[in-house]
Amino acid sequence: MNDFNVIILTHDTLKAIGLRSIFEATFGISAYIADEHYINTFSTTKEPHLFFVDYTTLITNLGFFLPRKAKTVLLTNEHTPSDDFQTLCFNDSESDIINAINTFLTGGHEEEKNTTNSLSQREIEVLRLIASGKINKEIAQELNISINTVLSHRKNLTAKLGIKSISGLTFYAMMNGIV
Amino acid sequence: MTLINQDTKLCDIILQEPSTITVLDRFGISLGVGDMRIGDACHEHDIDVNFFTTILNTYINESYFPQTALLAFSASRIIDYLAKTNEYYERNVIPNIERHFAFLISKTPAQNNNLVLMRQFFDEVKTELVQRIEDDRNKWFPTIALNEMRSIGKMPNPVKDVEDINDPIEEKIDDLINMLIMHLKGDYDHNLGYAVITAIFSLKKDIKQNNRIRNRILMPISQALSQQ
Numbered sequence: 040m041n042d043f044n045v046i047i048l049t050h051d052t053l054k055a056i057g058l059r060s061i062f063e064a065t066f067g068i069s070a071y072i073a074d075e076h077y078i079n080t081f082s083t084t085k086e087p088h089l090f091f092v093d094y095t096t097l098i099t100n101l102g103f104f105l106p107r108k109a110k111t112v113l114l115t116n117e118h119t120p121s122d123d124f125q126t127l128c129f130n131d132s133e134s135d136i137i138n139a140i141n142t143f144l145t146g147g148h149e150e151e152k153n154t155t156n157s158l159s160q161r162e163i164e165v166l167r168l169i170a171s172g173k174i175n176k177e178i179a180q181e182l183n184i185s186i187n188t189v190l191s192h193r194k195n196l197t198a199k200l201g202i203k204s205i206s207g208l209t210f211y212a213m214m215n216g217i218v
Numbered sequence: 219m220t221l222i223n224q225d226t227k228l229c230d231i232i233l234q235e236p237s238t239i240t241v242l243d244r245f246g247i248s249l250g251v252g253d254m255r256i257g258d259a260c261h262e263h264d265i266d267v268n269f270f271t272t273i274l275n276t277y278i279n280e281s282y283f284p285q286t287a288l289l290a291f292s293a294s295r296i297i298d299y300l301a302k303t304n305e306y307y308e309r310n311v312i313p314n315i316e317r318h319f320a321f322l323i324s325k326t327p328a329q330n331n332n333l334v335l336m337r338q339f340f341d342e343v344k345t346e347l348v349q350r351i352e353d354d355r356n357k358w359f360p361t362i363a364l365n366e367m368r369s370i371g372k373m374p375n376p377v378k379d380v381e382d383i384n385d386p387i388e389e390k391i392d393d394l395i396n397m398l399i400m401h402l403k404g405d406y407d408h409n410l411g412y413a414v415i416t417a418i419f420s421l422k423k424d425i426k427q428n429n430r431i432r433n434r435i436l437m438p439i440s441q442a443l444s445q446q
Contacts, residue, residue, distance in 0.1 A: 201400050204386065207393030210339040211401060214332050 043144070044085065045070040048077065049093035049114055054129060058091060058114075065137055066144065078103050089143055091127065112143055158199060163217060165192040169205060170212035221282070222274045224257035224267050231256075235278050237423055244302040245270065269295055276434055277427045283379065283434055293366045293443060296436045297359045303428050304351040311424070312344055315417045322410040330404035336397055340418075343390045347425075350387065362436070365443035375442040382433045391422045 045062055047055045047070050055072045062070040070091075078100050090104065090111045097104055097113055104111045104124075113124040127139050158166070161182075168178045175193075179186045197203050202211055212218045222231060228251040231238050239249065246263050260267045273296075275282045319337045326333055398415050 201396030202393045204390045204393050206342055207339065207390060207397065210335050211397065214335050214397075214401065214403075 043068050043089075044087040045089045045091070046077070046087045047072045047091045048075070048096045049091070050095060051093065054093075054114065061137065061140065066140070068144075075100070097124070158196070162192050162196055162199075165189060166196055166208060166212050167217050169193070169196075170209040170218040222256065222271050222278070224255065224260070224271065226256050226271075227251075228254050228256065228259055231274065231278075237420070237427070238274065238278065240306060240424065241274065241277055244299055244306070266295070272435070273299060273431060276430050280430070293362050293436065293439050296431070296439070297362060300354065300428065300432065300436065301359065303424075304354055307347060307421070307424075308351060311417070311421050312347070315340065315414065315421065316344075318410065318414045318417050322407060322414050325407045325410055327405050330406065332401075332403050333406060336394065336402075339390075339394055339397070343387060343394060346387050346390070358440070362440045362443060365440070369443055375445050377438045377442045380433060380437045380441065382430070385425070385429050388422065388425055388429065391418065391425065394418060395422060 045068055047058050049055050052072075059070045059072055062068045075096065081103070088110060090107060091114055092100075092104065092111060093114045097111070108124060111124055113126045115126050115128050116130055117128060125143060127136065127143075129136075131139070164182060165178060168181060173181065175186050175189045179189045182189075196208065200208070200211055202208050209218070228242065228247065232242070232249075232251070242248075242251075245265055247259055251259070254262075256271060257267055259265070260270050272284045276284055319333075319340060323333050323337060395415065395418055398411070398418070402411070
């Protein structure tokens with residue numbers, strides 16, 4: 040979890056420090072307390088995994104947070120259901136807060152995976168067979184699909200991964216624990 | 219860039235396309251070119267102007283297909299140029315990438331095995347490239363040189379255009395670059411990572427540009443010679 044990157048943006052310093060200590064003590068994650076200057080100078084090269092923001096910061100920077108809705112958590116003082124953003128309520132008990140954060144962390148992680156590696160289950164199976172040295176005909180037989188379908192999966196794999204060669208695909212499969 | 223001719227200044231070529239530094243180097247021209255024009259540089263280094271400009275134009279412009287000028291220079295000259303190119307890969311480019319990779323991996327936490335696998339993939343690319351260089355050196359180039367010697371005094375065959383062929387080595391280098399750009403995970407030294415990818419990019423570019431010289435110049439000449 041060392042490379043997990045959390046940003047806290049709130050005008051309430053004490054709450055920010057409290058939240059940061061929960062991350063450090065309970066989850067072993069370093070959270071960074073930022074001010075609005077952070078958004079103005081934001082660089083996409085190190086895109087954080089989660090943002091915790093107060094209402095004012097969220098509203099004044101909606102253009103920034105809307106595209107990052109899935110990884111933004113609104114900090115509130117009471118349970119006000121929000122259709123747009125996930126919320127974390129400061130008045131909850133410590134264990135409820137920790138549970139909620141835990142959900143954001145795992146949820147956020149999956150979201151990240153889905154956006155960077157959106158291979159379907161079938162494509163993963165085809166990739167696994169390519170990596171184990173099977174030719175198109177054998178893959179078609181094994182998965183009980185037509186050769187054209189295999190070709191179409193291969194085309195999608197190349198388009199999604201940017202990798203054409205069989206050995207490139209094999210190394211990708213090894214890097215991702217598919218074989 | 220507009221087509222290069224004997225009046226083009228060497229410095230203008232390098233400023234617009236810095237990768238030509240290595241090409242000029244293969245002709246014995248080093249940096250510190252002043253405002254020398256191609257014609258004068260060729261005279262000084264005893265290089266055929268037509269040959270030199272054809273190589274440079276093919277190297278720089280993807281859409282440039284040399285045709286009429288083809289038979290005006292000998293196959294051995296092109297072989298000589300490409301052999302120097304191969305030597306440059308063997309002695310400089312490949313060891314350079316290996317060095318950068320080794321340094322990057324040595325500074326990367328052991329649990330990140332991504333880079334080790336990418337390095338293994340590079341080893342595979344290297345093996346293929348080295349094999350091709352060996353084949354050039356021991357088979358293709360000597361055959362062309364022999365055919366050229368046999369053709370002396372005979373009417374030259376017409377040189378026909380040959381279509382560019384897909385190069386599996388180029389394809390794998392592209393894959394490696396995409397792996398680094400799209401799929402690298404975990405902690406790594408950013409500066410060293412940049413050095414690795416820049417070195418691979420420069421190999422890719424050089425191979426791609428010299429493949430045009432192989433496919434559009436040497437291949438048609440070699441085919442014409444083999445039919446003598």
